[in-house]
Amino acid sequence: MSPVPRFRKWLDERFGWDELLEFVHHKTVPEHSQSYWYFLGGMTLFLFITQVLTGILLLLYYRPSPDNAYESVQYIMAHVRFGWLIRSIHAWSANLMIFTAFAHMFSVFFLKAYRKPRELTWLSGMLLLFIVLGFGFSGYLLPWNMLSVFATKVGTDMAGQVPLAGHWILVFLRGGEDVTGATLTRFFGFHVAVLPGLATLLLLSHLLLVQRFGMSVPPRVEAAWRQNPSQRREIQFFPNFLLRELMAWYVALAILGALAAFKPWGLGTKADLFAPAPAGIRPEWYFMFMFQTLKLLPSKIGPIEGELLGLACFGLAGLLWTFLPFFDHGRGGRSSRWITGAGIFAAGYIIGMTVFGYLTK
């Protein structure tokens, strides 16, 4: 017996390899007019893997201290062979990952894929989205430049507005009263240890749940298939769907490469904690809608501080959104239509406020 079949037999005897292959060969994915949305989750996964790999490479040179952080990133960009490419891909991939995660969430929302029995899939996905935002917030500070430091000040100030626990959260995030070197090491710890650990656990749970319940079919398509079972279409997961997914990953890779080569991620000027805040401080684009809303709110709305009320509204909206499957079963009806309307409003609000924020600067 040649080595390959022998190795396969060895695997099969120990891990039930043939059984696994049999399972993969029989796994199918529904095929309909909206099945292209299924690729967004896989694309987010690809970008996450890219983040992990490029992040590990950056760790070889990055030094998380206020005296060295900026210089180490500068060294990566200027002297490490292909360091510019790795860092630019890491930064661009982070932004694309947040974009695809948001797009994936909205596609799941509008296709009502969160309905029974996929409540926990939605919940794990929402928690992953929050973690991804946490990656973005903590990673933004790591190059230790002027904009990142002052944007972190603004961001943590907002967290400090939370009633009762606000000051405690602020001190916990900053490692003190102000943004200092202690904040940098703390954010580094969150970025490379705490968040990746949580993300890995949640990602595995999310993938297992997707595997357990399969891809959801939009209610309208499902109803049509129920009426006319001959219309039901499915493709094999392996190789048909996986090869298509692979094509999508290659497209993402091409976009990442083009962005990194034509628009390498800038470094800015090194942070000076004693300098006045630079003009035009603003968060990354994914926090812009919240930032712009809080900017537009008056200082007082009735007896409550405007910023506090704004944060409370966002908190409440986020909470309702996270637990959406537990009060909307997605079976149609008036309340479901209201929730779809609320989703359209939320998507429009996020896009509109983000554009408004960039136009007004």
Next chain:
Amino acid sequence: MLMRRKERAANLHSVIARLIVFCGILLFPALSVSGQTKNSCLDCHAKLDAPLGVTPEEYQGSIHAQKGITCVGCHGGDATKDDMLESMDVKAGFRGHLERSRIPSLCGKCHADAAYMRGYDPSLRTDQFSQYQTSVHGKLLAKGDTHVAVCADCHGAHGIHAPNDPRSSVYPTNVAQTCARCHADEAYMKLYKIPTTQSADYKASVHHQALADGDLSAPTCSTCHGSHGAAPPGVDSIQHVCSTCHLFQSQLFDSGPHKDVFAAMGLPGCITCHSNHGILAPTDAMIGTDKSAVCAKCHSEGEPAYATAAAVHRELVSLDNAIKRSDEILQRAGDAGIEVGEAQLALADGRDDLTKARVAIHSVQAAAVDQDIQAGLKVAQSTYQTGVQAMAELRFRREGLVVSLAAIGLVIFGLAFLIREIESKQKSDKEIMK
């Protein structure tokens, strides 16, 4: 019965006590107002036109009113009396109109009294009056010339603000305009036969520009001439005046051959080349043998110094151009996303060398200038090389991208082809199965 009386008495006491506290609260502001110094002068003078009129805003905004010093402080009299004859009674020390010749000594009564001024501001100087007496203004006033400036001409009379108040006529940005009120007035200055172009010259100068840009330490008239002791600096003093800010240039000038030559020729130091009120930002064109070069005013062709001036000019221009060339290529590379921050920082050293070379010119020693120029050229050359490498890197990245995109495109094309092949085979297998 007795108990009831006692209770009533206790209640009455309590009510009276509360009334006293209540009345006290009500009366306290009124009492505190009546405790302020009364100034009845404004009752009439606020309604009069100039020169006797004083608006309440002008008076209340002044530093004197803020410190509780009323009209009486300068004009005498008794401002607590409402009756005009009583308040303006000579017996009460009323002086009325103040003669110009008496103003400096009148102001000096308080401002030259260190013990008195300490009560208002311990850091305030009290030598203004003695300085004024040494000034051209003070000396002429002592001779009976009442046209010269006295305290009120520069500081104002009723609406005097502290010098660090931007509304003050002697705030750094207002000084030149205050001086120009007299010194730019041709008819007024005709009496003293002095030019009136200083203000216009100063406004065109680099010093005025710096002040206008918000640098309050930039020189204005009083920085070089003094304020209370204002006088033109003598020929021997000019270099000392300039060196209060331009110390290195002054020290280098002292070490060079020009110092003795200028002294022998009776030329004032710095202003011989830089002029006085209209000092412009120095340029490399000031050095050399062109018409605009100050060197050519004294040195002529054939002299060794003439050739040296031309050579120094060439060196300055060459370093300036080299820095611009490096700056341009690094800027281009940086804009394209190549990290050249370290080279840009290194180029700042080259700019420092150029500045040092320009300062070294004051020593009039070509070797000293050349030393800084060579150091700067070395930096400019190495940073330019970094820029060239950065541009080569940019080309490599672009070419690499094209190759990578082509490879990725091929893979995508291959995958699409593979999917088509697999699905066509699956379809035919199904048909066979049917």
